[in-house]
Amino acid sequence: MVDLIYTVVSLIVIVPLALFLGVVYSFLLRKLSARFQWRVGPMLRMYGDLKPLLGTSRLLQPLYDILKLYGKETVVPDVSRRRLFVYSPYLSLIFAVAAIFFIPFPGMPLLSGVPYSLIIASYLLIASILFTILGPIASGSPWAAIGARREVELFLVSELGFVLSIFAIAIARQSLVIWELSKGAQSVYLALLTVTAGALMFAAVLGKLHIKPFDMPEAEAEIVAGPYTEYSGKLLGTYYLSKAFLLYGLVALFISLFLPPLATDVLWLPLYLIAAFVLVFLLTAVQVLNPRYRIRNAINWYLKVVIPLGLLSFIIALAIWLVV
Amino acid sequence: MGIMDKARIYSPWLYHLHCGGCNGCDIETLAALAPRFDVERFGIQLVPSPRHADILLTTGCVPKQFIPMVKRVYEQVPEPKVVVAVGSCACGGSLFYDDAPENYAILGHPDLLIPVDVYVPGCAPKPEAIINGVVQGILKLAEKRAKK
Amino acid sequence: MSTEIKILKQVLSKYSKPMTLTYPSTVAPERRYSQIPEGLRGIPERDNDKCIGCRACYFVCSGRATSIYDKDAKRTVEIFLFRCTFCAHCQEACPEEAIKMTNKFEIAVPNREDPAARVITELDLLKCKNCGNPYVTRKLVDRTYERLMEKIDTIVKETVSNDYKKLDGYCPDCRRAYGVDFDTHTKKYVWLEGV
Ligand code: SF4
Ligand code: SF4
Numbered sequence: 318m319v320d321l322i323y324t325v326v327s328l329i330v331i332v333p334l335a336l337f338l339g340v341v342y343s344f345l346l347r348k349l350s351a352r353f354q355w356r357v358g359p360m361l362r363m364y365g366d367l368k369p370l371l372g373t374s375r376l377l378q379p380l381y382d383i384l385k386l387y388g389k390e391t392v393v394p395d396v397s398r399r400r401l402f403v404y405s406p407y408l409s410l411i412f413a414v415a416a417i418f419f420i421p422f423p424g425m426p427l428l429s430g431v432p433y434s435l436i437i438a439s440y441l442l443i444a445s446i447l448f449t450i451l452g453p454i455a456s457g458s459p460w461a462a463i464g465a466r467r468e469v470e471l472f473l474v475s476e477l478g479f480v481l482s483i484f485a486i487a488i489a490r491q492s493l494v495i496w497e498l499s500k501g502a503q504s505v506y507l508a509l510l511t512v513t514a515g516a517l518m519f520a521a522v523l524g525k526l527h528i529k530p531f532d533m534p535e536a537e538a539e540i541v542a543g544p545y546t547e548y549s550g551k552l553l554g555t556y557y558l559s560k561a562f563l564l565y566g567l568v569a570l571f572i573s574l575f576l577p578p579l580a581t582d583v584l585w586l587p588l589y590l591i592a593a594f595v596l597v598f599l600l601t602a603v604q605v606l607n608p609r610y611r612i613r614n615a616i617n618w619y620l621k622v623v624i625p626l627g628l629l630s631f632i633i634a635l636a637i638w639l640v641v
Numbered sequence: 642m643g644i645m646d647k648a649r650i651y652s653p654w655l656y657h658l659h660c661g662g663c664n665g666c667d668i669e670t671l672a673a674l675a676p677r678f679d680v681e682r683f684g685i686q687l688v689p690s691p692r693h694a695d696i697l698l699t700t701g702c703v704p705k706q707f708i709p710m711v712k713r714v715y716e717q718v719p720e721p722k723v724v725v726a727v728g729s730c731a732c733g734g735s736l737f738y739d740d741a742p743e744n745y746a747i748l749g750h751p752d753l754l755i756p757v758d759v760y761v762p763g764c765a766p767k768p769e770a771i772i773n774g775v776v777q778g779i780l781k782l783a784e785k786r787a788k789k
Numbered sequence: 790m791s792t793e794i795k796i797l798k799q800v801l802s803k804y805s806k807p808m809t810l811t812y813p814s815t816v817a818p819e820r821r822y823s824q825i826p827e828g829l830r831g832i833p834e835r836d837n838d839k840c841i842g843c844r845a846c847y848f849v850c851s852g853r854a855t856s857i858y859d860k861d862a863k864r865t866v867e868i869f870l871f872r873c874t875f876c877a878h879c880q881e882a883c884p885e886e887a888i889k890m891t892n893k894f895e896i897a898v899p900n901r902e903d904p905a906a907r908v909i910t911e912l913d914l915l916k917c918k919n920c921g922n923p924y925v926t927r928k929l930v931d932r933t934y935e936r937l938m939e940k941i942d943t944i945v946k947e948t949v950s951n952d953y954k955k956l957d958g959y960c961p962d963c964r965r966a967y968g969v970d971f972d973t974h975t976k977k978y979v980w981l982e983g984v
Contacts, residue, residue, distance in 0.1 A: 347681070353800050356676035357809045359684060364814035371683055372651055378684050384648035385695075390719035392692060537689035549692040549719045605800070606793045677823060679809040725897075733871030733901075735852045752901075761897045762906065764852075764874040769812055769822060774897035776813055781899065 327425040339561030349601040386554030396457035405452025406555035413562035416441035424583030453544035464543030468534040474619035475524025481627035482517035489634035499573035529604035656694035662701020665765035666728035673768035839887035841928040846879035917960035924960035
């Protein structure tokens, strides 16, 4: 009974917490990439004389963006498939929020202990991204269609890496429950697997979050705003919201699968946060150091990296399963 | 001031509409967005689609071919919105337009088509002047909400 | 990959302090503005006392920003900054050096009627002694006389001076209509050609 109440309470608590962390991560992404480019970026401490007008801190800048979008007029184009166009952002948000329920946070196992939670979580993450493709296709804008097509192609290859990496881990550890995976003891072989499968997952996260070499779905210079071209106001805000949750979810999943004990006990919280910030730093470094790939280059790159790394991870995983 | 009004001031997104200028003002506008002046400090971002914008930044004298596009882009920006005209051409027509158009191709300043809220004269204005204009635009944006 | 390492090295080098200026804020005045070069052409400003209303700036204005109109015995010399190209032609042409380009450039204004968008000088017009119509400013008449006297250095100097004084105060229409009454020397300009 106590367990049940704790789970319910933590399920309620995790939503604002995940939103806050997602917003902080995306703030860090912006701030760090600004610092990489020798500029200031959203200000952590506003200039003294501008404080009354512009606020004291912009730590929550992505949240302000979302709030502003909620206060704006929402335009639905005539040529769109209205229902799909309007509901897709909300469905994307719902799936993203549902996905974070299955990923543990230090001190909160949430639903990550249910059987097959690894598969459920990865399905929900995929579904969330799927609706960022379906909505734009329904908008009737050619730019959105091109962007969505690019996203589908990118999605296919990045998803391959994602699935290979989580199943390599699952085979090696003989479990499909995230909570168990995030507890486990480390061994030398597992550390090796963590490196290869972790690299694979990192590459997949790049594609899922449209980090720089793989941001061709949103390439501003070529296809206006890509999938989001026709979205405005509340609907766009909802997409940004689901992006913040997705960012949190992917980072949390990465940590719980590849840095095992960090996502279990509440005592690990400081280390968990440090690991998350390091991960965001690495994402930013990749973003600022790379130009945008063309879609064909991106697919080639993924196939060149994902297939050997995936095979390697699987061989290691099978070896661990059979031998150890 | 509610949190929504604050958010409106904290994150104005900019759409840059170039309508037939000589590119001088566009270069200065991009300089205002670049690391030296970095308007992202105040949450200002350049967005690629007018549907996402709060501030429409126009440069140049409108050619007749461009009339429908200017109107349409203006209508595509969701309310509340603010238009900032950058450069002497966009403010008063400057070299290209007198009260009677003398050029078969030029209509005149965008003010003849869409309501402009802030004018930034200059040929071309310095990036600081453009930032100054955008800041005034943000203040107008806050006012517009207050009226509703 | 080597390019990326090069970029990373440069990014993390000791020069990687943000180069952003603090523009709208005044907390660090030395880092407030970008370079403002000497001779930056900002808003033109007119010295109201020096301007004589001669229209030289109106004729050279490249953006047709300057307009001069007479109304209610007042001559208004106006620069509409929305049309000004900050070319400094007016500064060059002004005989009295009344116009100076300043280096002010923050002139964003919210509407066309804003007083900040115009540089205005109002001058009183002289009324014709005969018909009473306002026609020119006092200063213009005086300055023209002075400059004329500076230029002429021959025997016609006195004639010109006398004629000028006789005509002073009459508008061009009246001068033409009552030309005989003034008894000015009709051939003086022919002699002046050699000067
Ligand atoms: S500003 Fe100079 S050129 Fe213009 S009317 Fe006055 S005196 Fe003449
Ligand atoms: S600076 Fe050039 S455009 Fe401006 S008023 Fe003078 S002559 Fe005219």
